[in-house]
Amino acid sequence: MQFTYKKQEKLKSKKLIKLLFENGKKITVFPIMLLYLKIEHDSDYLIQAGVTVSKKNFKNAVDRNRIKRLLRETYRLNKPFLYEKLENKYIFMFIYLGKEELKYQLLDTKMKELMNRFTHKITEK
RNA sequence: GUAUAAAGUCGCCUUAUCGUUUCGAUUUAUAUCGAGAAAGGAAAGUCCGGACACCAUAGUGAAUUGUAGCGGUUAACGACCGUCAUUACGUUUUUAACGUAAGAGGACAAGUGCAACAGAAAGCAAGUACAGGUAAUGCUGUAGUGAAACCAGGUAAACUCUACGAGGUGCAAUGUUACGUAUAUUGGAGUUCUAAGAAAUUAGAGUAGAGUUAGCGCUCAAAUCUUCAAGGGGUAAACAGCUAAAGUUAAUUAGUAAUAAUUGACGUAGAUAAAUGAUAAGGGUCACGCUUUAGCGUGAUACAGAAUCCGGCUUAUAGACUUUAUUUUAAA
RNA sequence: GGCCACGUAGUUCAAUUGGAUAGAAUGACAGAUUUCGGCUCUGUUGGUUGAAGGUUCGAGUCCUUCCGUGGUCA
Numbered sequence: 001m002q003f004t005y006k007k008q009e010k011l012k013s014k015k016l017i018k019l020l021f022e023n024g025k026k027i028t029v030f031p032i033m034l035l036y037l038k039i040e041h042d043s044d045y046l047i048q049a050g051v052t053v054s055k056k057n058f059k060n061a062v063d064r065n066r067i068k069r070l071l072r073e074t075y076r077l078n079k080p081f082l083y084e085k086l087e088n089k090y091i092f093m094f095i096y097l098g099k100e101e102l103k104y105q106l107l108d109t110k111m112k113e114l115m116n117r118f119t120h121k122i123t124e125k
Numbered sequence: 126g127u128a129u130a131a132a133g134u135c136g137c138c139u140u141a142u143c144g145u146u147u148c149g150a151u152u153u154a155u156a157u158c159g160a161g162a163a164a165g166g167a168a169a170g171u172c173c174g175g176a177c178a179c180c181a182u183a184g185u186g187a188a189u190u191g192u193a194g195c196g197g198u199u200a201a202c203g204a205c206c207g208u209c210a211u212u213a214c215g216u217u218u219u220u221a222a223c224g225u226a227a228g229a230g231g232a233c234a235a236g237u238g239c240a241a242c243a244g245a246a247a248g249c250a251a252g253u254a255c256a257g258g259u260a261a262u263g264c265u266g267u268a269g270u271g272a273a274a275c276c277a278g279g280u281a282a283a284c285u286c287u288a289c290g291a292g293g294u295g296c297a298a299u300g301u302u303a304c305g306u307a308u309a310u311u312g313g314a315g316u317u318c319u320a321a322g323a324a325a326u327u328a329g330a331g332u333a334g335a336g337u338u339a340g341c342g343c344u345c346a347a348a349u350c351u352u353c354a355a356g357g358g359g360u361a362a363a364c365a366g367c368u369a370a371a372g373u374u375a376a377u378u379a380g381u382a383a384u385a386a387u388u389g390a391c392g393u394a395g396a397u398a399a400a401u402g403a404u405a406a407g408g409g410u411c412a413c414g415c416u417u418u419a420g421c422g423u424g425a426u427a428c429a430g431a432a433u434c435c436g437g438c439u440u441a442u443a444g445a446c447u448u449u450a451u452u453u454u455a456a457a
Numbered sequence: 458g459g460c461c462a463c464g465u466a467g468u469u470c471a472a473u474u475g476g477a478u479a480g481a482a483u484g485a486c487a488g489a490u491u492u493c494g495g496c497u498c499u500g501u502u503g504g505u506u507g508a509a510g511g512u513u514c515g516a517g518u519c520c521u522u523c524c525g526u527g528g529u530c531a
Contacts, residue, residue: 011398012397015362061169061430062429072144073402074403076403
């Protein structure tokens, strides 16, 4: 499995996103919050993931884009770790809660911690 | 050389690793390989003007709304260029001229409205003080009030008038496909029998069916049924529109200029919870400090992210460079 | 992405078609009343009218450009 993040892996359907926000479960490792939901979707990949940043916290489009790019990058590089342990299909949404931009290395460690917690929760069941 | 102001130009670079979007090839498919390209001067605000699309549309007038010295540029404009009145400041040889900057500026000799306080008076009128003048009188001048006054007064970024222009809605326009389902309403076609008639149709039966009843039955009866179309309700998927264009740039010519013409060169993003990146290393530029005139260390490297496409305007912007003007310093 | 609307004391609203010092209620503060508090009465306070320009003798009001807030569409 490679470090890819293609069109097929992105969460695009408005319907799914709506479902996710209504029924999804949360895990938070500040400043990242993960919303996830176990659901059968059409993609060939196990996970469809999206990324979002609030307009309230970051007013300029440039800053929002920067954060989203960082989040995507951390997800992309840590993805194989998740795929080793997963069996069912999921949809993800990463939400950035912080009000200031963090450095890449910090975000990377946070993302790893977040994924650890997620796999714990799944395997417990 | 320093500082300030105005105008204009540029607005970080290189390498490595891992990725995203597009196209092509291979493959059942995951995917693999190859190819080139990938954010701005404002992409922003949406303040104007167009292209393009759909809808509407005989003509004329009215209403609504925009513009407003004169001339030019342009696809077009409320933009741009030139120029004049006017205003402000400065200088001089001071009833004027020159320089710099501003410059939404048609008409109050068509009508209506408005002008606080002050003032006799800011209009369907009334008349103060002083002086002059008359047969006589606000008849004339000055003073005083005020932003404005014995005047065809002022005011149109007041209504209005004049001249010229403007159909509406916007790529979430619009077209095609897919998914999918309650059916109000409207229209067409179809579905029983008998009689009359050439036919449209009319009259009757009470069949299919509908309503009601526990049921028998009773009532209605081809529409309340079927089907097709319009219409309406929902879903939020795909493709086209979608990027080569009033294109960018250099030289020459015409023009005071905006700009135009000719020739040469270039071929320039196309996403949709929204790509154009992330990390590491090195370099450039600027500031500060140390040492010392060549290095070292630390910090900074702006404003900001395409969403149908162009032409302007407005606003944000670290730093660098060019030109012009002014000030001051040093040298010759 | 397109298209609209609205900004006045801490809060909710006024301001006669441009005319003076921008008002009212409520709130806040002080005093009176009360043993104390509330109610009530009296007084005081608080605004660069979202910002910057312009027109005008004079702008909350007219014009232009920005800033902020909200709405709408298939």
